[in-house]
Amino acid sequence: MNILELISIVNGKVLISNFDSNVEILGGCGADLMSDVLASIEPGAVLLTGLCNPQVIRTALMADVAAVVLVRGKKPPEATITLAQEEGIPLITSPLGMFELCGRLHRAGLPSLEKEVGSHQVCGCE
Amino acid sequence: MTDEEAENISRVEELAYEIKISEVMNASTITLTPDMHMSEVVEIFRKNRISGAPVLSSTGNLVGILSMEDLIRCLIDSDLKASINKYMTTKLITVLNTDPLVEALKKFVATNYGRLLVVDKEQKLAGIITKGDINRGLLSALEYDFQTEEVKKYRASHLFDDIESNRTSLILRYQIKQGDFTHGGQASSNIKRALIRLGASKQIARRCGIAVYEAEMNLIIHTTEGGAMRVEIETNQITIDAYDSGPGIKDVQLALKAGFSTANESVREMGFGAGMGLINISRCVDQMKLDSVYGKGTRLKMRLFLDHDHSNSGLEIDSEERN
Missing domain, CATH: 3.30.565.10 (Histidine kinase-like ATPase, C-terminal domain)
Structure with a gap:
């Protein structure tokens, strides 16, 4: 799914000024615990989260997240936006809730890029 | 030579293979025709502050090049009434517009000419390239490139190869x-x-x-x-x-x-x-x-x-x- 398509499905507003509009979103992951994200997410996913601090962007960087969507119209602190801008991570805010967002994206054909617990002996980087 | 220069040189060499001649050449070239008088050339060179120009036939085919040297020969002969035909050089050194810069560089080294004629596949004139054009092209590419991750990566990735221990x-x-x-x-x-x-x-x-x-x-x-x-x-x-x-x-x-x-x-x-x-x-x-x-x-x-x-x-x- 192209990132512009994703933005339109989530009624999103992009919070950084320039990002690559050719980015392909390979799947999705929804979590508020960054350790859960780091443990389960596969590369190229959109991360749906209610967490707004800069650690969300750091986590995205470490785990090769393609885009971050903040749920329920959250307005992140300036430090988060600045970091996203610097690192070129598309940061999007959506007025919709987590369940609704996951549902919409899944319906639109976006697969889950969360690994189940126990399915990974090693971190999912292969 | 400083380390920084050494690093830049290898990047310049790379760029010479990456950049196409058409990207740095001057395409809006002033051209002459064989029947023009040499006296007109003096005016054209002076007005446009150039020291050479290609000569095209009435059908637009490239037939020669006239340089400052040719003009000087004519001046020595006090022959400004003659037509360009008489003094132009017909032995042409050309490069293809789709070739990489390095091809032009090779020809500059081999001939010591100040400018080269750039032609397209049909051997029609596409523009002119000077050593100055090449320098400008390389410098602006380097400047652009300098900030980018690719160069940083290029340099760093050689680190372990370059050091023996x-x-x-x-x-x-x-x-x-x-x-x-x-x-x-x-x-x-x-x-x-x-x-x-x-x-x-x-x-x-x-x-x-x-x-x-x-x-x-x-x-x-x-x-x-x-x-x-x-x-x-x-x-x-x-x-x-x-x-x-x-x-x-x-x-x-x-x-x-x-x-x-x-x-x-x-x-x-x-x-x-x-x-x-x-x-x-x-x-x-x-x-x-x-x-x-x-x-x-x-x-x-x-x-x-x-x-x-x-x-x-x-x-x-x-x-x-x-x-």
């Missing part, structure tokens, strides 16, 4: 402040970027990035005075040391259990402290050793093997505590 390693050190959530992850971002620049695969950079990020957050969350991270990069392995001077872990075996955490509510609100950090690290690295003395400090050693013989085989989680 029995064992070469690059050591990165980072000080991590206790409680500094705003900058938490900065060291890890830098480490991951360094690995990519050094030519590590995406997978290795990701595994290492996740492991050092969890370790960095641990230093921020759990230590009394922060700590340090030391990353030693070698061609066959990456060894990471995250250490602090307190407070140390009371029960190392318990700390290694999934879901166990001593983090407080504010840390949990930040999305951490779920008791998954060390578990995550152990999944990402090939070897891990946790060494802690309660009241003294903790040292977490991690290692990733870069050669395939080792990768993901035999994870060792080793821990000890001394009282």
Whole structure:
């Protein structure tokens, strides 16, 4: 799914000024615990989260997240936006809730890029 | 020659193969016709401040080039009434507009001419290229390129190849402040970027990035005075040391259990402290050793093997505590 398509499905507003509009979103992951994200997410996913601090962007960087969507119209602190801008991570805010967002994206054909617990002996980087 | 110059030269050489002649040539060339008088040439050269121009036939075919030298010959003969036909050079040195810059450079070296005629596939004039055009083209490409990641990567990735020793390693050190959530992850971002620049695969950079990020957050969350991270990069392995001077872990075996955490509510609100950090690290690295003395400090050693013989085989989680 192209990132512009994703933005339109989530009624999103992009919070950084320039990002690559050719980015392909390979799947999705929804979590508020960054350790859960780091443990389960596969590369190229959109991360749906209610967490707004800069650690969300750091986590995205470490785990090769393609885009971050903040749920329920959250307005992140300036430090988060600045970091996203610097690192070129598309940061999007959506007025919709987590369940609704996951549902919409899944319906639109976006697969889950969360690994189940126990399915990974090693971190999912292969 | 300084190191910086040496690095730039290799990049210039690369660019000479990447940039096409059509990208730097002057396409809006002033042209002459064979029947024009040499006296007109004097005016054209003076007005346009040029020292040479191609000569095209009435059908637009390239038939010659007239340079300042030809003009001087004519002036010596006091023959300004003659037509261009008489003085133009018909032996033409041309380059193709689709060729890389290096082709033009070769011809400049071989002929010592100041300008070359650029033609297209049909041998029609496409423009003119001078040594100055090449310099400008290379400089602007370098300037643009200089900032980009590619160059940084290009330079860094040669590091290990260029140095000969029995064992070469690059050591990165980072000080991590206790409680500094705003900058938490900065060291890890830098480490991951360094690995990519050094030519590590995406997978290795990701595994290492996740492991050092969890370790960095641990230093921020759990230590009394922060700590340090030391990353030693070698061609066959990456060894990471995250250490602090307190407070140390009371029960190392318990700390290694999934879901166990001593983090407080504010840390949990930040999305951490779920008791998954060390578990995550152990999944990402090939070897891990946790060494802690309660009241003294903790040292977490991690290692990733870069050669395939080792990768993901035999994870060792080793821990000890001394009282």
